[in-house]
Amino acid sequence: MRRKSPVPLFIGVVVLILIGAALFMLIGKSQEPETPEEVIKQFYDFEKEGDFGNAWELFHPEMKTLFPKSTYIQTKNHVFMGHMGVDEFEVNIGKIEKLKKFTFNQDGLTFRDVRKAKVDMLFQSQFGELVISQNCYVALEEGKWRILWNYNF
Numbered sequence: 525m526r527r528k529s530p531v532p533l534f535i536g537v538v539v540l541i542l543i544g545a546a547l548f549m550l551i552g553k554s555q556e557p558e559t560p561e562e563v564i565k566q567f568y569d570f571e572k573e574g575d576f577g578n579a580w581e582l583f584h585p586e587m588k589t590l591f592p593k594s595t596y597i598q599t600k601n602h603v604f605m606g607h608m609g610v611d612e613f614e615v616n617i618g619k620i621e622k623l624k625k626f627t628f629n630q631d632g633l634t635f636r637d638v639r640k641a642k643v644d645m646l647f648q649s650q651f652g653e654l655v656i657s658q659n660c661y662v663a664l665e666e667g668k669w670r671i672l673w674n675y676n677f
Contacts, residue, residue, distance in 0.1 A: 557582075560639035560662040561620055563669040567660075568615040568643065576600040584663055584670035586628060609650035617660075618642035626661055629675040635663040638672075 557563040563582055570579035576597040580588070591599075604610050618641050626638040639662045647654040661672040 557669070560641075560669050561617075563662050563671065564617055564620075564641055564643070564660050567671050568617065568645075571600075571645075572613060572615060574601070574605065582671050584665050584672045586633065587670075587672055590675070604647075608647060608654070610647050613648070614646040616644040616646070618644075623661075626663070626672070626674075627676045628661075628672055630677070635661075635672070638663045639669070 557566045567579050567582045570576070570582070577593060580591065580593050580596045583591070604613075621640045623638045623640055624636065626635045626640070627633070628635060641660050643658050643660045645656045645658075647656070659674055661674065662669040663672055664670075
């Protein structure tokens with residue numbers, strides 16, 4: 525009796541691993557937030573974890589021009605973790621409002637069909653309890669909701 529070659533079994537295992545990896549990547553892609561609420565929540569969850577790089581990825585391209593990724597990460601770490609002595613903080617996200625338009629900056633760059641939520645960040649710092657309140661805006665960019673802050677002052 526002749527022995528069967530282990531090559532077909534090996535090829536089958538490799539194919540199953542590749543299919544599994546492809547499915548994992550597809551499922552991972554579907555985890556990207558789809559609603560304005562999900563985007564804002566995920567952004568601030570990343571911020572709370574100190575994962576400023578992934579938070580930055582949720583910025584609208586206009587925000588990314590204001591903050592290069594490495595600068596954003598360094599500044600956030602330096603100010604919040606360094607100067608304020610904060611290891612963690614709480615976030616309260618208010619009710620989402622729909623805006624017909626939002627003027628982003630002094631140059632008059634305007635977005636239509638924007639969502640807005642008031643966000644309160646509560647810090648226990650070396651300076652005592654601090655609360656930073658900020659309006660967070662999200663606008664669609666290439667079919668995805670992206671974070672904006674107000675620079676129209």
